[in-house]
Amino acid sequence: MPADRVERAMAVQAEAGVAICRGAFDELAMRGDLELGVGAYVAMARAKTAVLLAAACRVGAILGGGDAPTTELLGDFGDHLGICFQIRDDVLPYDPIAARTMGKPSDSDVRNRRPTLPVLIAHRRADPKGRAALRHALLDETEPELALCRIRAVLERTGALDTAHAMADEYARRARALLTRLPATAQVAHVRALALLTRPAH
Secondary structure (H helix, E strand, C coil): CCHHHHHHHHHHHHHHHHHHHHHHHHHHHCCCCCCCCHHHHHHHHHHHHHHHHHHHHHHHHHHCCCCHHHHHHHHHHHHHHHHHHHHHHHHHHHCHHHHCCCCCCCCHHHHCCCCCHHHHHHHHHCCHHHHHHHHHHHHHCCCHHHHHHHHHHHHHHHCHHHHHHHHHHHHHHHHHHHHCCCCCCCCHHHHHHHHHCCCCCC
16 A cells, blocks of 8 residues: 555544544533534534544545545545434434334433434424423433433424434435446445445434
């Protein structure tokens, strides 16, 4: 492997490591804040998760000998895919069907008082009673399972889960669209493998 490629790839990894640490710090700072806007959530998801996937894609392109436009395109693909992944991960605890097969405790976000996207959407749409219920469930409820049930009820009334799913699907669509702009020399099997990562989750 040419030394200059390795050097560029390591630089991308180093930058990503710093950004991920900042994203994790931002997430901790947002703990319990239900007044966050969707924009703030997306910025956190980009810094915490999407930057990792973007870096992986850019590193692969660099080490594979891709030119600068292809490297940036694949980085953008990873960025969109990463935000999609974070949203889908945040939806899991509140989706009764997905919750049965998820790999993390269903009440972990509640225990950590994490204002995930569906909760933020529901808080924005809910009436005062619904907002109070969300606030109590996330900040004051001492029984996580009970809090989870109360949050799910508000999400259902406000349609927040459907909106979060739609946002994840839109980021997946953007990622998939980028793949159509790859050079004609790109290996078809590799492009298909990347496209599979953007499939709808529901």
